[in-house]
Amino acid sequence: MLTRRAPRARSAGERPVESPAAVRRIAALLRRGTFNVVLTGAGVSTESGLPDFRSNAGLWRGIDPARVASLSAFHRDPQAFYAFYQTRLAALAGAAPNAAHRAIAGLEALGAVHLVVTQNVDGLHQRAGSRDVVEVHGNLREARCAGCGSLRPIAEMAGPLRSGTLPRCAACGGLLRPNVVLFEELLPAAAYDRAASACGTCRVLLVVGSSLAVYPVAGLPALAARRGASLVIVNREPTPLDGQAEVVVRDDAGAALSRIADEVASEPN
Numbered sequence: 001m002l003t004r005r006a007p008r009a010r011s012a013g014e015r016p017v018e019s020p021a022a023v024r025r026i027a028a029l030l031r032r033g034t035f036n037v038v039l040t041g042a043g044v045s046t047e048s049g050l051p052d053f054r055s056n057a058g059l060w061r062g063i064d065p066a067r068v069a070s071l072s073a074f075h076r077d078p079q080a081f082y083a084f085y086q087t088r089l090a091a092l093a094g095a096a097p098n099a100a101h102r103a104i105a106g107l108e109a110l111g112a113v114h115l116v117v118t119q120n121v122d123g124l125h126q127r128a129g130s131r132d133v134v135e136v137h138g139n140l141r142e143a144r145c146a147g148c149g150s151l152r153p154i155a156e157m158a159g160p161l162r163s164g165t166l167p168r169c170a171a172c173g174g175l176l177r178p179n180v181v182l183f184e185e186l187l188p189a190a191a192y193d194r195a196a197s198a199c200g201t202c203r204v205l206l207v208v209g210s211s212l213a214v215y216p217v218a219g220l221p222a223l224a225a226r227r228g229a230s231l232v233i234v235n236r237e238p239t240p241l242d243g244q245a246e247v248v249v250r251d252d253a254g255a256a257l258s259r260i261a262d263e264v265a266s267e268p269n
């Protein structure tokens with residue numbers, strides 16, 4: 001479904017299918033752009049079976065994850081905190097990149113995407129073959145010591161948790177935590193600065209699978225649009241930035257991105 005600066009309401013039950021015109025328009029923008037950035041959110045990973053814990057529907061055992069996966073919860077109730085991350089790590093162990101991750105990596109290989117900025121911590125973009133990925137919410141490959149700050153492989157946290165003991169730093173004895181941005185925490189400055197710089201200078205910003213509700217990342221598309229970039233939004237639901245986008249596609253990330261990548265690959269340069 002194509003909407004240009006005038007989002008159209010969709011009746012309940014209507015299956016959104018992006019029009020061929022929207023796909024061609026996006027492909028043309030990506031082919032022409034000399035610096036194209038993709039910004040991805042949880043909607044890209046839900047098709048790999050990883051729930052969106054930051055969405056309203058993303059409850060964990062009936063509990064709001066913000067209550068168990070926040071910085072204050074880590075200090076107040078580490079058992080619940082670690083139980084939540086054990087669940088996430090177990091889900092990630094069985095997850096594989098999906099069509100959206102593969103299409104984005106394919107666009108990078110075609111020279112039509114130059115940088116991926118992701119809110120996801122699962123590493124699935126890299127596993128699909130994307131080479132330049134900025135992880136603005138951290139990652140689940142590493143654990144970080146809450147005491148001395150040293151980074152360790154996530155196995156050093158996951159192993160003790162499986163055997164029912166608290167994961168401790170070998171250097172200082174502090175508690176190990178996943179190297180992700182918890183609720184109530186600031187984003188890693190270097191990653192966020194690089195993401196903001198890229199969004200401020202790119203020609204095309206393709207937002208995929210993000211409701212653009214979590215700041216400061218939600219501010220990046222507005223920054224890109226202000227600086228003259230073409231904003232394209234692919235998301236199942238409307239976002240607050242749809243009105244500033246040149247093209248809006250309301251569809252699943254995998255289906256939409258596959259068609260866009262096929263279109264870019266099929267066109268002569």
Ligand SMILES: [Zn+2]
Pocket residue numbers: 145146147148149150169170171172173174
């Ligand atoms: Zn330590």
